[in-house]
Amino acid sequence: MRVLAIDTSNLVLSVAVVEEARVLGEMMTNLQKNHSVRLMDSISGLMDELNLLPDELAGIAVAQGPGSYTGVRIGVATAKSMAWALGIPVVGVSSLQAVAMNAAGFSGGIVPMFDARRGQVYTGGYRTQEDGSVALALPERIVLLREWLDALSEEWGDSPMMFLGDDVAMHRDLIAQRMGRRAVFAPAAFNHPRAAHIGWLGIRRLAEAGSPHDMVPEYLQVAEAEAKWLAKQNG
Amino acid sequence: MKRQNEPRYIERVREHYRRRREAGKPVFILGVETSCDETSAAVIQDGTLVLANVIASQAEVHKRFGGVVPEVASRRHVENITLTIEEALDKAGKTLEEIDAIAVTYGPGLVGALLVGVAAAKAISFARGIPLIGVHHIAGHIYANRLVTEMRFPLVALVVSGGHTELVLMKEHGSYEILGETRDDAAGEAYDKVARALGLPYPGGPHIDRLAHEGEANVPLPRAWLEPDSYDFSFSGLKSAVLNTLHNASQRGETIEPANLAASFQASVVEVLVEKTIRAAKAHEARQVLLAGGVAANRGLRAALTERCEQEGLALVIPPLSLCTDNAAMIAAAGYIDYLKGNFAGLDLNGIAGLPLSDRTMD
Ligand SMILES: [Zn+2]
Numbered sequence: 001m002r003v004l005a006i007d008t009s010n011l012v013l014s015v016a017v018v019e020e021a022r023v024l025g026e027m028m029t030n031l032q033k034n035h036s037v038r039l040m041d042s043i044s045g046l047m048d049e050l051n052l053l054p055d056e057l058a059g060i061a062v063a064q065g066p067g068s069y070t071g072v073r074i075g076v077a078t079a080k081s082m083a084w085a086l087g088i089p090v091v092g093v094s095s096l097q098a099v100a101m102n103a104a105g106f107s108g109g110i111v112p113m114f115d116a117r118r119g120q121v122y123t124g125g126y127r128t129q130e131d132g133s134v135a136l137a138l139p140e141r142i143v144l145l146r147e148w149l150d151a152l153s154e155e156w157g158d159s160p161m162m163f164l165g166d167d168v169a170m171h172r173d174l175i176a177q178r179m180g181r182r183a184v185f186a187p188a189a190f191n192h193p194r195a196a197h198i199g200w201l202g203i204r205r206l207a208e209a210g211s212p213h214d215m216v217p218e219y220l221q222v223a224e225a226e227a228k229w230l231a232k233q234n235g
Numbered sequence: 236m237k238r239q240n241e242p243r244y245i246e247r248v249r250e251h252y253r254r255r256r257e258a259g260k261p262v263f264i265l266g267v268e269t270s271c272d273e274t275s276a277a278v279i280q281d282g283t284l285v286l287a288n289v290i291a292s293q294a295e296v297h298k299r300f301g302g303v304v305p306e307v308a309s310r311r312h313v314e315n316i317t318l319t320i321e322e323a324l325d326k327a328g329k330t331l332e333e334i335d336a337i338a339v340t341y342g343p344g345l346v347g348a349l350l351v352g353v354a355a356a357k358a359i360s361f362a363r364g365i366p367l368i369g370v371h372h373i374a375g376h377i378y379a380n381r382l383v384t385e386m387r388f389p390l391v392a393l394v395v396s397g398g399h400t401e402l403v404l405m406k407e408h409g410s411y412e413i414l415g416e417t418r419d420d421a422a423g424e425a426y427d428k429v430a431r432a433l434g435l436p437y438p439g440g441p442h443i444d445r446l447a448h449e450g451e452a453n454v455p456l457p458r459a460w461l462e463p464d465s466y467d468f469s470f471s472g473l474k475s476a477v478l479n480t481l482h483n484a485s486q487r488g489e490t491i492e493p494a495n496l497a498a499s500f501q502a503s504v505v506e507v508l509v510e511k512t513i514r515a516a517k518a519h520e521a522r523q524v525l526l527a528g529g530v531a532a533n534r535g536l537r538a539a540l541t542e543r544c545e546q547e548g549l550a551l552v553i554p555p556l557s558l559c560t561d562n563a564a565m566i567a568a569a570g571y572i573d574y575l576k577g578n579f580a581g582l583d584l585n586g587i588a589g590l591p592l593s594d595r596t597m598d
Contacts, residue, residue: 036350040357040582044244053243054362069306070347073313077351081358084317085331213318217310225304 001058003206004043004082005199008035008075009067009095010114011166012192015042017050017057018199025050026196030166035074043078054086059209061202063193064092065218066122066140067114072217080215089209091202092218099164100126100134101197102190108160108182110134111152113145115167121145122220125155133201142220145171149178160184166191244582247364252577255335262335263327264574265365266567267320269352270344270372271398272296272303274315277563278327278334282571285382287326288557288564291315294438301437302427309347316355323563331363336579338570341369342590344398349586357582368570369580372561373401373592374411376527378572379558379565387522387550393512395536396528396561397423397438400508402466402515403592409572411592414515415466422504423530425470429477429500433493443497444533450494452502454480459507466511473503501535509539516549524551531559 002024007014013035016026027046029038047054062079065072076092083090099112103126110126125138138155141148152161162184163175168191175183222230255262263286266277277288293311297303324330339356342349353369360367376399377392386408394401400417420428423440430439435446456476459469477500484491516524524544530536531553544551558565573579 034585036354037583037585039354040361041242044242044361044582048243069309070350073309073347073351074354077313077316077354078358080317081320081355082362084321085359085362213321216314219310223304223306223310225300225307229299 001203002052002056003059003061003199003203004057005061005195005202006039006043006075006079007063007095007098007193007195007198008039009063009065009072010193013038013042014193014195015039015046016195016199017046017052018196018203020203023196023199026194028192028194030192035071039074039078054082057086057088059083059088059203059206060090061093061198062090062215063095063098063198065095066142066220067095069219072219076215076217080212083215084212089206090212090215091205091209092215093198093201094124094140094218095193096122096124096140097126097134097136097201098193098198099191101201102194103162103164103186104128104132104134106162108162108184109137109152109156110164111161112164113168113171114165115170116142119144119146121148121167121171123148125152140220145174146178149175152179158182162186164190244361244364248360248366248579251364252366262571262574263329263333264567264570265320265323265334265337266563266565266570267337267339267352267356268375268561268563268566269312269316269348270340270342271348271561272308273561274312274319275561275563276320276323277567278323278329279382279564279567279571282568283381285564286329287323288562289319289323289326290562291319298437301431303345305345305347308345309351312348312351316351320355320359331359331365334365336366336368336570336574338368338370338567338573339584340372340375340566341580341584342372342587344372344586344588346586346588349588353584353586357584361582366574366579367582367584368573368578369584370566370569370573371590371592373399373403374569375565377403377405377525378569379527379554379562380525380552381568382558382564383554384552389519389521390523390525391512391516391519391521392525392527393508393540394528395422395508395530397421397427399528400468400470401592402511404515404519409576413592415468415511417468417470419469419471420474422468422470422508425474425504426530428474432478432481433497440530440533443501444535446494446497447501447535448498450492450496450498452495452498454491454496454499456480456499456503458503466515468507468511470504473500505536505539508536509543512540513543513547513549517547522550524549526551526553527559529560532556
């Protein structure tokens with residue numbers, strides 16, 4: 001069984017084709033732009049290299065967010081449309097979990113994060129599982145980084161925590177200052193999401209996939225205009 | 236490292252095209268349109284016959300914001316896109332197996348919204364080896380007319396909507412020359428702004444049109460003719476004049492009958508649109524005048540243009556309302572011309588907010 005995996009939810013573009021027990025191929029670029037232009041050519045190029053045709057795919061796994069709204073939509077729209085056209089299942093995988101997978105095996109807390117502007121981050125807390133994956137321990141959220149670091153101290157106490165993601169660099173000083181020696185900063189390559197992880201996580205959940213029509217992004221927050229409108233209704 | 240062979244996608248598309256052209260069967264184009272707030276998919280036969288034209292409108296959603304919110308529109312598109320496409324195929328009684336090409340709007344429009352349709356169309360094209368065609372949204376509006384009657388060249392098209400006001404000359408299929416366009420607000424935009432000033436709900440066009448018929452055009456308002464030879468439009472001065480009139484009246488403690496103001500505003504917009512269109516049609520010896528875009532629903536504009544075209548002996552085509560507002564049937568109709576020319580897009584097709592309407596004629 002072969003599954004195509006896609007991540008365009010943040011700055012990195014990554015695509016992979018995986019089987020249950022191995023990665024057939026993976027492509028990752030950190031050009032930080034033009035996901036719309038490059039995604040389909042990247043998929044096409046990788047599948048040509050692997051000598052695979054689309055109808056040889058058994059499913060698709062996609063980074064569902066959080067992340068750049070537009071980036072998430074490009075990935076999700078592409079994945080659900082391809083799955084629908086091929087009559088195969090599509091599953092969404094958290095973009096944060098994809099990054100957290102780079103730290104699978106780490107015995108402390110695993111903290112992937114993406115910057116969400118105005119001092120906020122998209123983040124969550126993960127822990128290594130016996131099967132070699134990582135599972136959510138502290139729910140994903142959009143939160144002020146300061147508040148998040150306080151919450152981590154409360155939840156995880158003196159345990160070491162590995163901070164992951166391209167955007168950790170811009171918050172490194174604050175994290176180091178607040179968390180002290182508990183903070184572990186990952187090697188550079190661990191910061192980038194890899195579609196191979198998304199494929200590996202997704203392939204094990206293909207059976208539970210719903211209709212491709214129901215696949216929607218996970219933004220973690222409503223659109224600003226909608227938030228304002230809702231506040232006005234309740235205020 | 237340079238690839239030795241062409242991507243297999245291109246081979247598959249070429250094979251698809253060759254096989255289906257040789258079969259000599261009717262051509263079925265799947266259209267996809269997501270440039271603003273309508274998610275639409277359609278199937279049309281041979282560029283002229285609508286088999287299905289499904290429009291998932293978001294108008295109700297955006298009403299509460301008093302205008303289209305791009306982020307909200309984009310979110311809805313991604314929720315609706317495959318459902319809408321499937322519904323169009325079902326209604327047409329077709330499967331992807333029977334589709335000759337996918338035509339998608341790639342601009343102009345809201346970029347986030349465009350990207351959803353473009354991503355979906357590319358994904359389906361790649362999955363099934365179906366040729367992909369990128370369509371300019373204005374070309375789509377113009378080709379809505381071909382779903383009503385055959386086009387006769389040269390023709391002059393007036394495209395007016397919330398997003399655009401363009402006067403286009405076509406000398407043959409697939410060839411577009413912009414004679415004039417708005418230098419500031421689109422006509423529909425001016426309608427929305429004036430409607431807001433009059434306390435009318437969004438979208439304002441239909442409300443102003445209705446009010447205008449109840450009033451008398453007795454409030455003096457300017458007409459922006461610009462330079463004598465220009466086919467361009469400008470509506471921001473008119474919009475300001477309306478706002479000033481309201482403001483001054485309230486300063487003096489007077490009230491202006493909204494119906495009269497609406498009638499006067501509409502008279503000014505319509506006169507400029509109609510006279511420039513007639514002048515362009517005569518200058519280019521047009522055999523047909525087309526009206527397209529959402530504002531084509533405006534009764535005042537339809538009536539005035541009909542009357543002037545009759546006076547001048549010009550053949551006028553106005554598609555039914557369902558084809559004037561944004562829809563995918565018109566996109567598929569425009570895409571059919573590219574299909575016949577084998578003018579296909581690559582997988583790197585992008586959504587472009589400010590896409591120019593260039594001459595797409597190919598040898
Ligand atoms: Zn339009």
